[in-house]
Amino acid sequence: MSFLQSKSKKDYIDFKEFIAEFTVNSIPQDAEQYIRIIHKNLFNIHFFKYSIKIDDVYLKETISDLLSFAFLSRLGTHKAAMVVLRSSIENFIRYIVNSYLNREELIQSTLVLPLFEESKKYFDSHSIVINHIDKLYSNYSFLCSYSHSALVDFQEQNLVFSDLLVFNTTEIKKSSRECEKTVNSMLTILYYFYYIIDKKNSSIILSDYRSEFVELIPSEILEILTPPL
Numbered sequence: 001m002s003f004l005q006s007k008s009k010k011d012y013i014d015f016k017e018f019i020a021e022f023t024v025n026s027i028p029q030d031a032e033q034y035i036r037i038i039h040k041n042l043f044n045i046h047f048f049k050y051s052i053k054i055d056d057v058y059l060k061e062t063i064s065d066l067l068s069f070a071f072l073s074r075l076g077t078h079k080a081a082m083v084v085l086r087s088s089i090e091n092f093i094r095y096i097v098n099s100y101l102n103r104e105e106l107i108q109s110t111l112v113l114p115l116f117e118e119s120k121k122y123f124d125s126h127s128i129v130i131n132h133i134d135k136l137y138s139n140y141s142f143l144c145s146y147s148h149s150a151l152v153d154f155q156e157q158n159l160v161f162s163d164l165l166v167f168n169t170t171e172i173k174k175s176s177r178e179c180e181k182t183v184n185s186m187l188t189i190l191y192y193f194y195y196i197i198d199k200k201n202s203s204i205i206l207s208d209y210r211s212e213f214v215e216l217i218p219s220e221i222l223e224i225l226t227p228p229l
Helices: 005-021 029-052 057-075 078-100 104-107 113-122 127-148 161-165 167-198 205-214
Strands: none
Touching: 029 057, 029 167, 029 205, 057 078, 057 167, 078 104, 078 113, 078 127, 078 167, 104 113, 113 127, 127 167
């Protein structure tokens, strides 16, 4: 066995031991508030989907991405978390295209910008939707910096597995801020679609969840709705 093969074999054994002995790091006291923000936003959008039983594959994947984002943020792997948050935005825009535009060629394309552009054209008379699509695109563009890693500010430079578990309160604060902005825009669009585009009301929501469903309505949607909700 060559020197390189021997070292690789030993490193693999060390890797297996690291995984076997893996424990989640503790949250610094000043960071828990940011973990709570991330969890709250994940819970809220999950609750919306559950309440009205949307079965769209891209909305499911949006929530799946947000779930992964929350988990990675909690572990402290912040760059990976931000990359997955970026993916959640892309999947959310695909949900819009899939549910309303019915443009298969757009959905299957790996080009992201046309998804935003065509969605805005389709909803050009709905300023709230346009505004939040623009906000999501702005968030998406910012999060691309973590994928491209052109600037040091968006790099982690982890060289050993234990580096992945170093919890950074400054980074989790950034993560929570981007998560809150992203989910707020998603929920605003979802509630707008539900009440304004699809012209539904809360009466079809199971009574066990109706008051909570109404409680989560974003303020700018509440302002344009006529009671009863």
